[in-house]
Amino acid sequence: MVPTFLVLCRGKSKTGRREIAKVLLLVNYKIQRLTMDGTVNVQVPANDAERSSELRRLSIQRCIQALMHACQCRNTNCSLASCQKMKRVVQHTKGCKRKTNGGCPICKQLIALCCYHAKHCQENRCPMPFCLKIKHKLRQQQLQHRLQQAQMLRRRMAMRNPRVARQRA
Numbered sequence: 001m002v003p004t005f006l007v008l009c010r011g012k013s014k015t016g017r018r019e020i021a022k023v024l025l026l027v028n029y030k031i032q033r034l035t036m037d038g039t040v041n042v043q044v045p046a047n048d049a050e051r052s053s054e055l056r057r058l059s060i061q062r063c064i065q066a067l068m069h070a071c072q073c074r075n076t077n078c079s080l081a082s083c084q085k086m087k088r089v090v091q092h093t094k095g096c097k098r099k100t101n102g103g104c105p106i107c108k109q110l111i112a113l114c115c116y117h118a119k120h121c122q123e124n125r126c127p128m129p130f131c132l133k134i135k136h137k138l139r140q141q142q143l144q145h146r147l148q149q150a151q152m153l154r155r156r157m158a159m160r161n162p163r164v165a166r167q168r169a
Contacts, residue, residue, distance in 0.1 A: 064117050071127040090129055
């Protein structure tokens with residue numbers, strides 16, 4: 001079985017308190033059945049690798065949708081279970097001390113979801129956590145990459161010109 005994606009959910013600890021836990025989804029019949037319910041129209045790919053990547057993509061998309069809903073939802077008694085879960089994840093991330101050095105897996109996963117979202121987000125005032133900062137960082141990286149590419153092109157052109165001049169002489 002191939003792991004597809006870590007999903008945040010609630011689980012009961014030994015003390016009986018509800019806590020945020022990670023669940024590793026595996027590609028098996030149960031997961032396929034979950035993703036092909038009436039709410040999601042999925043075309044099942046032919047081979048296992050395609051199926052695995054499609055299930056992973058759908059899982060990420062559902063997590064992003066749940067996170068987006070939770071960020072916009074102002075109802076403290078929202079009927080969606082994923083809303084309360086994601087609100088707790090966001091609240092955890094706001095107060096987590098380990099996220100600064102990359103030690104918290106919950107924060108890492110939330111930031112990964114936010115990065116995936118930010119790459120496609122077109123909103124100027126997006127409610128998703130970290131979205132604006134991530135988009136700014138992505139734009140800076142793109143600009144830096146373009147500058148490096150232009151510099152490399154100038155170097156190549158400078159190296160070619162002397163060769164062309166020598167051949168003509």
